[in-house]
Amino acid sequence: MHDKTIRRRRAVLVLLVALSLILLTAYFGEARGGRLHSVQRDFLTVVSPIQDGANKALKPVRDLFGWFGSTLHAKGQLAELRKQNDKLRAQVIARQSDERAYATLRRLYHLDNELGVAAYHAVAATVIGESPNLWNKTININKGTGDGVRENDPVVVGEGLVGVVTEAGAAFAQVSLVTDSGIGVSAIINETGAPGLVEPKVGEPDDLLMQYLPANTPVSIGNYVVTSGTISSGHPSLFPRGIPIGQVTSVKEEGAIKSVNVQPLANLHNLETVQVLTYPPNSEPAQAARFASRLPAGKTPGSGAAGASEGQLASTGSGG
Amino acid sequence: MGAGASPSSLPWRVAALAIVVVFLQIGVVSEVPVFGVVVDLSPLTVAFIGLLCGSTVGACAGFGIGLLVDLMLGQTLGLTSLIFTAIGYGSGRLRELRDPQGALVALVLGAAAAGASLVGYSLMEFMLGVDAPVSFELLRQIVLGVIVDAIVALPVWAIVRRCLEPGLPDDPRRRRRRAYTTGGLSPLTRA
Numbered sequence: 001m002h003d004k005t006i007r008r009r010r011a012v013l014v015l016l017v018a019l020s021l022i023l024l025t026a027y028f029g030e031a032r033g034g035r036l037h038s039v040q041r042d043f044l045t046v047v048s049p050i051q052d053g054a055n056k057a058l059k060p061v062r063d064l065f066g067w068f069g070s071t072l073h074a075k076g077q078l079a080e081l082r083k084q085n086d087k088l089r090a091q092v093i094a095r096q097s098d099e100r101a102y103a104t105l106r107r108l109y110h111l112d113n114e115l116g117v118a119a120y121h122a123v124a125a126t127v128i129g130e131s132p133n134l135w136n137k138t139i140n141i142n143k144g145t146g147d148g149v150r151e152n153d154p155v156v157v158g159e160g161l162v163g164v165v166t167e168a169g170a171a172f173a174q175v176s177l178v179t180d181s182g183i184g185v186s187a188i189i190n191e192t193g194a195p196g197l198v199e200p201k202v203g204e205p206d207d208l209l210m211q212y213l214p215a216n217t218p219v220s221i222g223n224y225v226v227t228s229g230t231i232s233s234g235h236p237s238l239f240p241r242g243i244p245i246g247q248v249t250s251v252k253e254e255g256a257i258k259s260v261n262v263q264p265l266a267n268l269h270n271l272e273t274v275q276v277l278t279y280p281p282n283s284e285p286a287q288a289a290r291f292a293s294r295l296p297a298g299k300t301p302g303s304g305a306a307g308a309s310e311g312q313l314a315s316t317g318s319g320g
Numbered sequence: 321m322g323a324g325a326s327p328s329s330l331p332w333r334v335a336a337l338a339i340v341v342v343f344l345q346i347g348v349v350s351e352v353p354v355f356g357v358v359v360d361l362s363p364l365t366v367a368f369i370g371l372l373c374g375s376t377v378g379a380c381a382g383f384g385i386g387l388l389v390d391l392m393l394g395q396t397l398g399l400t401s402l403i404f405t406a407i408g409y410g411s412g413r414l415r416e417l418r419d420p421q422g423a424l425v426a427l428v429l430g431a432a433a434a435g436a437s438l439v440g441y442s443l444m445e446f447m448l449g450v451d452a453p454v455s456f457e458l459l460r461q462i463v464l465g466v467i468v469d470a471i472v473a474l475p476v477w478a479i480v481r482r483c484l485e486p487g488l489p490d491d492p493r494r495r496r497r498r499a500y501t502t503g504g505l506s507p508l509t510r511a
Contacts, residue, residue: 008376009375009376012376012379012380013375013379013405013409016379016380016382016383016401016405017402017405017406019383019398019401020383020386020398020399020401020402020405021398021402022398023387023397023398023401024396024397024398024399024402025398026397027396027397027398028396028448036397040390040391040394040397043391043392044391044392044394047391047392050343051343051346051347051392054343054347055347058344058347058348061348062347062348062351062352065348065352066351066352069352069353127351128347129346129347129350129392129393130346130350130351131346131350131393131395132345132346132349132350132358132359132360132362133393133395133441134438134441134442134458134461134462134465135441135442135445136393136395138393138394140346140392140393140394166394167394174393174394181445181450199453201453201454201455201457202450202453202454202455202458203454203455203456203457203458203459203460203461204455204457204458204461205356205461206356207455207457209453211453269351269353270351270352270353271351
């Protein structure tokens with residue numbers, strides 16, 4: 001009887017481990033349209049309305065916990081933000097005249113057709129789930145293909161870039177955050193236009209790394225990093241130009257290239273509502289995305305063999 | 321056995337607990353970071369199911385909860401299942417071999433389960449190939465994750481025990497221990 005129990009216990013363990021390994025190997029080896037991916041997508045399609053309902057029901061609990069954290073955080077930031085606000089107000093006044101001149105010049109040079117956020121249609125979505133994982137930083141939202149959301153659509157909040165849609169079902173979508181280990185975004189330093197590749201730093205959920213900046217690029221702490229709007233091969237997405245990503249917190253020189261630490265502007269820990277930037281099928285962004293998807297695949301997504309110039313980034317880099 | 325309950329209700333209790341925990345984790349707990357890290361209730365629940373129900377039930381619950389997490393988060397299928405199966409089986413074997421009764425067992429086991437989950441997941445990710453640069457801060461995050469999970473382990477243990485105990489078959493070893501510590505059957509039983 002005792003031997004039988006031991007045999008049964010071991011058989012169950014071996015069976016479960018074997019099943020896990022088979023699933024792991026099959027899932028990892030198959031394409032995104034494979035059978036297991038389809039099962040996962042179908043499961044999420046069924047579960048997402050329940051998840052949405054549960055999310056709404058549990059919102060008061062989440063808000064209560066969030067309130068404590070936000071209050072403590074807000075008090076610490078108040079003085080700093082007031083100082084920053086005064087400085088920014090002065091800058092805004094000084095730059096208003098520059099902006100007027102710039103708008104005139106822009107019209108003169110027919111730059112209005114350049115790809116920008118205005119070409120996109122923003123779909124507001126509620127966050128209905130979030131991964132607790134250190135490696136896979138993803139959120140689930142309650143809008144899907146039925147609302148025009150498609151894979152590779154950029155996702156933003158008021159402060160800046162949040163991530164990119166990596167899976168889209170009829171009434172849900174999964175968004176990989178910019179801090180997810182599989183994401184890379186082609187970006188520029190807003191003040192100088194220097195291009196680089198923004199990648200997450202696994203283990204540092206509040207930090208991003210902008211790499212492959214030319215060594216002679218002038219970068220200062222506090223500079224803003226925005227999307228470059230270039231097409232790259234690893235991720236066939238095209239973020240519109242100029243979406244704020246983060247602010248430079250430190251600069252590191254490494255021989256011929258420079259890398260900087262970037263703090264994301266969007267609060268990625270407590271997302272409630274996000275906007276998915278969608279576009280009509282034959283619009284300019286759609287054509288650009290089609291062009292991007294035809295580019296040869298990069299070595300590995302996010303590996304980012306980006307060059308030192310924006311032109312090189314556009315053809316070889318990994319990112320959105 | 322708890323009054324008014326039968327061991328046949330155990331699988332349903334485990335399944336219901338698993339679903340509630342996974343939904344609660346993804347819907348609420350993941351969105352409220354504590355000291356910069358997210359509390360992960362799933363490995364704690366798996367470990368405590370193993371500690372209460374034994375290695376076979378622990379391993380099955382671990383596999384099921386892991387698969388549910390992978391399905392709901394769109395992660396690589398089988399990855400979390402594999403780690404949680406090991407956690408459930410390990411904690412079940414701990415019960416079968418040692419049957420620890422100390423007040424802090426839940427805390428220590430919770431910390432161990434969280435550590436196993438975080439380290440196991442990181443190792444698997446490394447084996448599958450990481451494209452992003454990995455910072456040494458990952459170690460700090462793992463340590464903080466273990467500490468935060470250990471802090472919530474005691475209340476989680478109390479809830480899991482409360483949910484599952486009425487469905488558990490009476491264990492002769494526990495009955496003997498109770499007789500030893502109370503000098504016989506409990507006053508309620510004698511009455």
